[in-house]
Amino acid sequence: MQNHNALFVNSEIGTLKRLLVHSPDSGLGKVVPSKAQDWLFEDIVHLNTIRKEEYDYYTKILLLFLDPEKVKNKIPAIDAEENNRNFYKPEHPDFFRSDKVIELEWLLAEILMNDSIKHSLVASVCAIEGCTFNTQNTLMQYDAASLAKTFISGAAKNKEMLFAPIPNFIFTRDIGITIKDHVLLNKPAKKARTREALLAKYIFFNHPFFKDYRNNIIELTDSYQNLLLPKEEDERKITLEGGDIMVISNNHLLVGVSERTSAEAAARITHTVFEKNLMEKVTIIKIPKKRDYMHIDTVFTQVKRNVWVMLGNFSKKAVLHEDEDMIERTLELKKEEKIKIKQFKKSDPNNSTHFDSLEELLIDISKTDFHCKEEDIKIIFSGNNEFPYSAREQWTDSCNLLALKEGVVLGYDRNDKTAEAFKTAGFNVIHAKELIPKLVAGEIKVSDINDTLILMPSAELSRARGGFHCMSMPLLREQIN
Secondary structure, eight states, X not given: OOOTTOOBXXXXXXXXXXXXXXXXXXXXXXXXXXXXXXXXXXXOOOHHIIIXXXXXXXXXXXXXXXXXXXXXXXXXXHTOGGGTTXXXXXXXXXXXXXXXXXXXXXXXXXXXXXXXXXXXXXXXXXXXXXXXXXXHHHHHTSOHHHHHHHHHHOBXXXXXXXXXXXXXXXXXXXXXEEEBTEEEEOXXXXXXXXXXXXXXXXXXXHOGGGGGGGGGEEOOOOOHHXXXXXXXXXXXXXXBOGGXXXXXXXXXXXEEESSSSOXXXXXXXXXXXXXXXXXXXXXXXXXXXXXXXXXXGGTEEEEETTEEEEOGGGSHHHHHTTTSOHHHHHHTTTOOOOOEEEEEETTOTTSOEEESSXXXXXXXXXXXXXXXOGGGOEEEEGGGGOTTHHHHHHHTTTTOOEEEETXXXXXXXXXXXXXXXXXXXXXXXXXXXXXXXXXXXXXXXXXXXXXXXXXEOOTTGGGGSOOTTTTOEEEEEOOOO
């Protein structure tokens, strides 16, 4: 695997060239109702459906856009029943092994071929999971591929559960974020994601693919004062997940303060990117600490320089209560959750700029960062801003879209009203099941696809509570001015 120009991201919409993913592993099939919320799931999913009928389409779309030689004229054979999905299995010799669509389990298995790393990581995992010394010795006898699988799924070779799975590993956005040629690693708020962070750290610091960037890896640590804080002051501790970070333009970073990312982390990130001359301005967006929202990328994502998709709760109208009558406005009978937005500039960090609504901020970014005319800026609302579809479709990630290139985004097929809003805004809407055969047959070329929402099958994937923005960690995008 070559690492020439391995890392650089300076936008959310530049043409995607390389990303990290993790395909659904057997750990997802081990989530039980009694542990679902501890493991940060709202529901249990059907593993075979989520793999074969849904995520495999995501893999094919990514490869067709980023690494077409892997699938060109091969899809019928790849998906033939007798081949048992081996193309999609990281541990199998027939796995696609792309250096553009990079599988985390594959990287983990490769670093575990090094005996020194294997010893360290086995000891570290066993320590945080409270394993017996006998279990630790047993794991040391595993081959690299089997050990990588066990670390992720929690299951031994004999299928016995050694420790909890890490079903959230599918959401690779949260393990880290690429900020230009740097990587900011996460610091999870929830115990269920501790092992994810450990595995990601070992991969980034030890895999040869990232060797030229080891000095560019940013880790956040609590100060010694924070280590002495009582439990009730946990909010002052540093926690971070990648869904709360957006590299929005060459000199502008967005940082969310949410259920998962603390204000202390936001402040530390702001100081760090200023000190490293990575950014000229940082906008901190504090959203309500609700499971509905989780990260800022659950309430908005960028589609084009002048187009955004967002939840209507944080629009100008909603914030100003413009749809209420005077009595309701006076009594705040329909008081909504508050959002707080402050923008800081490296040149004058003591004077911040305030934005009243998320919509106001997004319009300002399009105007200031991308030099769009205000009349050309479009805001597409979740569920077409219609009750009750706005909230229903935001819950199933209507605002959590991944841009393959500017104007071409992936979203869930179940969010009908949001798809209608895209059509109204002038976008084509096509289902992956319809698009893939046309790409394979050459009826449509990737280069000719513009202003398009690609709908992905989502009956089970959406129940895992994360969209395609969550299920991707971009490593390389074409630079956008």
